[in-house]
Amino acid sequence: MLGTARGKPWNPYVAGALAGLLLVASLYASGKYFGASTTFVRAAGMLEQTVAAERVAQMPYFMKEMPKVDWQWMFVVGIVLGSCVASLASGTFRIQAVPDRFAARFGPSVLRRSGVAFAGGVVAMFGARLADGCPSGHGLSGTLQLAASGYVALVCFFLGGVVVARLLYGKGR
Amino acid sequence: MDLIFGLITGILFGILLQRSEVIRYDRQLGALLLQDMTIVKFMLTTVLVGMVGVYFLVDLGLAKLSIKPLILGGTVLGGLTFGAGWALLGYCPGTSGGALGEGRLDALAGILGMLVGAALFAESYPLLKATVLTWGDYGKVTLPQLMDQHHWVLIPWFCLLGYVLLRWLHKRGL
Numbered sequence: 001m002l003g004t005a006r007g008k009p010w011n012p013y014v015a016g017a018l019a020g021l022l023l024v025a026s027l028y029a030s031g032k033y034f035g036a037s038t039t040f041v042r043a044a045g046m047l048e049q050t051v052a053a054e055r056v057a058q059m060p061y062f063m064k065e066m067p068k069v070d071w072q073w074m075f076v077v078g079i080v081l082g083s084c085v086a087s088l089a090s091g092t093f094r095i096q097a098v099p100d101r102f103a104a105r106f107g108p109s110v111l112r113r114s115g116v117a118f119a120g121g122v123v124a125m126f127g128a129r130l131a132d133g134c135p136s137g138h139g140l141s142g143t144l145q146l147a148a149s150g151y152v153a154l155v156c157f158f159l160g161g162v163v164v165a166r167l168l169y170g171k172g173r
Numbered sequence: 174m175d176l177i178f179g180l181i182t183g184i185l186f187g188i189l190l191q192r193s194e195v196i197r198y199d200r201q202l203g204a205l206l207l208q209d210m211t212i213v214k215f216m217l218t219t220v221l222v223g224m225v226g227v228y229f230l231v232d233l234g235l236a237k238l239s240i241k242p243l244i245l246g247g248t249v250l251g252g253l254t255f256g257a258g259w260a261l262l263g264y265c266p267g268t269s270g271g272a273l274g275e276g277r278l279d280a281l282a283g284i285l286g287m288l289v290g291a292a293l294f295a296e297s298y299p300l301l302k303a304t305v306l307t308w309g310d311y312g313k314v315t316l317p318q319l320m321d322q323h324h325w326v327l328i329p330w331f332c333l334l335g336y337v338l339l340r341w342l343h344k345r346g347l
Contacts, residue, residue: 013339015193016215020222022185027227027236030178034186036267037291040284044291061298071179076270078183083191083274085184090192097278099198099263114282120261121269121286122293127258128266129294130301131251132241135259136267138252139216142241144223146316146324146331149243153252158205160256165205168260 007092023140032071033145035137037128039076041065105169131156187271196271198263198279205260210347214339221335228324238315245309247301262286 023034045067049056056062087093098113106112128134131153133142139157142150190196195212203209230236259265262283264272269287272280294301317324 009194010189010192012193012195012211012214013218015189015195016218017222019186019189019215020219020226022182022189023219023223024226024230026178026182028230030175030182031236032175032179033239034182034267036265036270037287040266040287040291041295044288044295047288048292059295059298060302061295064298069176071175074176074179075183075186076267078180078185079187079190079267080183080270080274081180082184082187082189083196083271084187086188086191087275092191093276095276095278099277099279101199101202102263102279113279117262117264117279117282118286118289120258120263121283121288122258122290124255124258124262124283125266125287125290126294126297127251127254127256129251129291130305131248131255132244134255134267135216135265138241140219140223141239144220144227145238145240146224146327147240147243148311148314148316148319149241149248151316152243152245152248156249156252157256157259160253161205161260162207162256164257164260165202169202169206 007090020144023144030071032075033137033141034075035072035133035141036076036079037125037134037137038065039073040125041129042067042070042073101169127160187274190268190271191275196264196268196275198272198277201263201265201268202260208347210342214342217335217339221332224328224331228328240313240315242313243309243311244306245311246305246307250305258290 027033041061042065045056045062045065049067056067084093097110098108102113131138132149133153135157138150138153143154193211193215194200195215200209200211204212227236231238262269264280264283266287269280269283273284317327320327
């Protein structure tokens with residue numbers, strides 16, 4: 001796929017600069033900054049509402065981040081759609097349950113990869129909510145506004161990530 | 174209207190993320206293993222372009238800043254915890270959706286995990302709010318405030334530093 005011009009990856013500087021312009025245009029149009037992790041709180045609240053609506057209504061965190069569809073919620077849905085369209089159009093869509101690098105190190109077990117991904121998701125989202133943002137909210141929107149919290153968070157994201165990635169993969173491959 | 178803007182912005186962002194491959198597990202782990210800096214190049218360029226554009230809009234009165242507070246307990250502990258989970262999952266909250274969009278099914282397990290993580294955080298919030306989230310609370314502070322400099326004094330320096338870093342990465346073949 002990488003050999004064909006159609007599926008060749010875009011230059012990250014050009015794509016990154018376009019994303020920067022998109023962010024500015026979006027701020028101008030709707031007054032909203034990029035972010036993603038709050039959406040997972042709202043979605044979790046919406047799911048919990050289906051079994052325990054009264055309890056959700058009384059939980060302080062769901063009062064702060066109401067379980068409803070908002071700008072960011074649709075932004076995250078849009079990322080799924082945009083990626084789907086782009087991958088289909090470029091011939092890079094691929095159903096894959098175990099990434100190549102993971103398979104090379106830990107074997108092709110779908111169950112193992114799913115378990116690690118699930119556990120990683122739990123830990124990552126707990127951390128993101130504790131930090132009040134993820135690589136979008138802190139890493140992009142925070143740092144570009146010169147927010148002190150954005151820089152502290154971004155350094156910590158990478159620090160935690162580098163240490164655990166090393167533990168998983170060692171120094172070499 | 175907000176919702177439509179959100180959707181359109183997300184679609185365009187998703188296209189950029191997918192076509193530059195920054196949503197791939199292999200690229201994200203590549204960055205954390207300091208072998209493949211594609212996502213750093215993407216993020217840094219986005220931040221520098223965004224920084225100039227956003228402060229331009231703010232100075233013209235066309236947009237407002239939205240600063241998250243710096244609470245060392247939450248930002249540092251949460252940040253490190255996020256990083257650890259990020260290395261296991263190989264996607265961040267935004268890119269997991271993109272990875273699912275291009276057919277990576279492991280992102281779905283990650284998304285389910287993140288929903289559980291969000292629910293667990295909501296359960297723990299009252300306790301955390303009274304403890305960790307009170308440690309080292311500096312409020313909504315920006316670097317121009319901390320350094321007592323006008324933002325247009327700092328922004329050129331950030332652009333220069335970013336350029337030097339990108340050049341260095343480029344020279345090292347990362």
